[in-house]
Amino acid sequence: MTDATLVLTNATVLTQVDGAPPEQAVAVHGDRVIAVGTTGDVLAASGPGSTVVDLAGATLTPGWVDAHTHVVQGALMSLGVDFSRCECLDDVRRALHEATPVDGWIRGFGLNHNVFDGSAITFDVIFEAFAVPVLIRLYDAHSALANRAALERAGVSGREDLGQGVARVVLDAQGNPTGHLLEEAAIHLVESVAPTQDRAAAKSLLRGVTEDMASVGLTGTHVMDDLPGSVEMIRVLDEDPSGLRFWVYGWMQPDHSDDRIGELAGLVHGGGGRRWQYAGAKLFMDGTIDGGTAWLCHPDIHGESIRPAWRDPERYVDVVRRLSARGVSTATHAIGDAAVHHCVRTLSELSDGVRHRIEHLETVCPEDLALMGSAGIAASMQPTHCTRYTSADETDDWSRRLGRERVDRGWPVAELGGLGVPVALGSDWPVAHFDPRIVMADARLRRPADQRADSPRQPRQAISAQQALDGYTSHAAAAAGLSDGAGTIVVGGPADFTAVDGDLFGPADEVPDLPIIVTVVGGSVVYQR
Known part of the structure; x- marks a missing residue:
């Protein structure tokens, strides 16, 4: 057998194979699993060049x-102001007051619909006048809120043909845009004139x-x-x-x-x-x-x-x-x-x-x-x-x-x-x-x-x-x-694993606090506590 490049021992290995009992250890060569079994048996696959990680009783699962x-969109949005912790309109106003414009604009994300408490979503209920253009993505990422300055900069009238069945610029009873933009085609009207994010x-x-x-x-x-x-x-x-x-x-x-x-x-x-x-x-x-x-x-x-x-x-x-x-x-x-x-x-x-x-x-x-x-x-x-x-x-x-x-x-x-x-x-x-x-x-x-x-x-x-x-x-x-064995731990399958200190099958309230010990991707340790 080819010597293992990575060996994980002394664990409760949940292979995610139907009916299979927990194992104790896993050996990896390159990005594939070459052995699963007891710690003693799997250590036999190791050699002088093997990296051995003792998991000391941790639970090891498939990665x-x-x-x-939306990793890229999330990274871009994170360049703006985080409104996700705002629980009421006063919180939103405070966050806007404290925000520093970037290239003359305030961009934000994570605004919860519930801060409007069932009322119409309009920028004017936050500020009737706010000189700096503002564009905030709501938490669902399918809608946004723009102020008058941003709408005027983009020339948004609400009469645009957006080419999709559900995208629209929301209008008030007088036919004026409220600032609430629904779906990407409407949001893009304003986003296209905002400064390009870094x-x-x-x-x-x-x-x-x-x-x-x-x-x-x-x-x-x-x-x-x-x-x-x-x-x-x-x-x-x-x-x-x-x-x-x-x-x-x-x-x-x-x-x-x-x-x-x-x-x-x-x-x-x-x-x-x-x-x-x-x-x-x-x-x-x-x-x-x-x-x-x-x-x-x-x-x-x-x-x-x-x-x-x-x-x-x-x-x-x-x-x-x-x-x-x-x-x-x-x-x-x-x-x-x-x-x-x-x-x-x-x-x-x-x-x-x-x-x-x-x-x-x-x-x-x-x-x-x-x-x-x-x-x-x-x-x-x-x-x-x-x-x-x-x-x-x-x-x-x-x-x-x-x-x-x-x-x-x-x-x-x-x-x-x-x-x-x-x-x-x-x-x-x-x-x-x-x-x-x-x-x-x-x-x-x-x-x-x-x-x-x-x-x-x-x-x-x-x-x-x-x-x-x-x-x-x-x-x-x-x-x-x-x-190809993805989502399980089997010989020949991908060497992607997550090791957690504790019992994933214990009380659910305690699961978020269980420490992650090791994360392995393609046979390489990408995180270790």
């Missing part, structure tokens, strides 16, 4: 993979973000970015031997030409680097419930969320069929029940053996849950969107908009898992924090793990510790269509 992030600073931030991701046990992430320069920034990270793995999903937007289908197929079958690859195509079926741009079977309380992102939903059907026929997996953003319904019906009719997935699924019709299970469609879900942005008393904007019946169908993680659907878990960072320990704990509790006095949201959708771990390992791999 944790976040199934949905790419060098963003690259530095991105490197810092990935280091932070490794420190909380992440070995990789499914990247849902397709901003200009995104792949170039990931290529820079790929040169770093201590980097993560990235699965990149190129966008297919409703206004893209048919040529984009062939382009994406070429990228998926030929694009990638040492630790990154194009994994498929990202499509959008709707927007968000909070923004009123989701696609619901019945309108929300404001009469909104009644249209899909595709003006012709049948074109979505045609695009997905053509992508699938070329061997391209798709990941479709679908939040509302009508959007999920359309996607499930479309994907269930495909028969070419390509894995497809749906992102978010915040409210779903019961019949579509069962069809997902029988059709082999994967789900990619973010439990902390439920636990961190809705409240148990349903006074939050998401719950108010939907109403009791649809709230009860919110984020059906457990139900999907019970039907055999691979449920990959993630954060949608920067929408929510990327720490998998927080996501796994919240998914088990259906409330914030750090708020023990809080009540759960839809408690019947709570999942087990094993299901939570599956969501970051074997199910994340399944959602990406990987089949």
